[in-house]
Amino acid sequence: MDQFHVWFTQARGEGLAEPNAMALATVEPRGVPRVRIVLLKGYDRAGFRFFTNYRSRKGRALLENPNVSVVFPWHPIRRQVSVSGRAERLSEEENDAYFRTRPHGSQVGAWASEYQSSPVRDRAELEERFGQYERTWTGAAEIPRPEYWGGYRILPSEVEFWQGRADRMHDRFRYRLRSEEGSGQLWDIERLSP
Numbered sequence: 001m002d003q004f005h006v007w008f009t010q011a012r013g014e015g016l017a018e019p020n021a022m023a024l025a026t027v028e029p030r031g032v033p034r035v036r037i038v039l040l041k042g043y044d045r046a047g048f049r050f051f052t053n054y055r056s057r058k059g060r061a062l063l064e065n066p067n068v069s070v071v072f073p074w075h076p077i078r079r080q081v082s083v084s085g086r087a088e089r090l091s092e093e094e095n096d097a098y099f100r101t102r103p104h105g106s107q108v109g110a111w112a113s114e115y116q117s118s119p120v121r122d123r124a125e126l127e128e129r130f131g132q133y134e135r136t137w138t139g140a141a142e143i144p145r146p147e148y149w150g151g152y153r154i155l156p157s158e159v160e161f162w163q164g165r166a167d168r169m170h171d172r173f174r175y176r177l178r179s180e181e182g183s184g185q186l187w188d189i190e191r192l193s194p
């Protein structure tokens with residue numbers, strides 16, 4: 001995580017558009033992969049956090065199979081970071097704390113999109129739902145978090161740092177988790193052939 005922190009800080013410093021956008025791959029029933037972009041909302045020694053709708057297609061996939069893979073595609077600085085691990089749901093407290101920080105419209109939007117990834121009739125139906133929830137929460141001190149909305153923590157077991165270099169002679173370093181004792185983690189680090 002120390003190495004990730006160094007690179008993430010540099011990616012932000014370089015002014016990349018959405019350096020926290022990461023492609024998240026999950027495993028669907030019968031072993032079919034599926035990938036989509038989500039936003040990294042925090043990280044620490046325990047893992048990488050993102051937020052979504054637990055009823056979404058990814059949410060349903062993760063119920064069956066928690067294995068995930070993520071890539072940060074930082075093209076302008078010729079870097080990528082790939083992570084493999086498993087995802088676990090965040091606590092209710094963590095979910096509430098993050099939901100409270102979201103803009104009003106995004107909070108209402110979470111209510112309007114109760115079944116993320118399911119078909120809806122048309123745009124008008126969505127807007128109608130948004131309007132209904134706006135009215136529901138008018139005057140409320142705060143909008144509660146829908147129970148189906150929350151986040152995951154990706155617990156990494158492998159992290160690879162890739163730095164593009166001339167002649168396709170890139171630098172690649174793979175960190176693999178060897179053991180975890182208390183709060184300490186032991187990682188094996190290897191250089192990989194480009």
Ligand SMILES: Cc1cc2nc3c(=O)[nH]c(=O)nc-3n(C[C@H](O)[C@H](O)[C@H](O)COP(=O)(O)O)c2cc1C
Pocket residue numbers: 018021034035036037038039040050051052053056057058059116117
């Ligand atoms: C830049 C970008 C950031 C996104 N961030 C999120 C996110 O943090 N959480 C989320 O649920 N969807 C996010 N989305 C939408 C997802 O890519 C995806 O369409 C949605 O989560 C449904 O995915 P699923 O049907 O595979 O569950 C983002 C899309 C883009 C293009």
Ligand code: PXP
Pocket residue numbers: 039051052102106
């Ligand atoms: C549906 C959805 N949920 C969550 C997020 C990310 O969380 P936030 O809206 O709090 O930035 C996004 C970002 O594109 C999103 O599209």
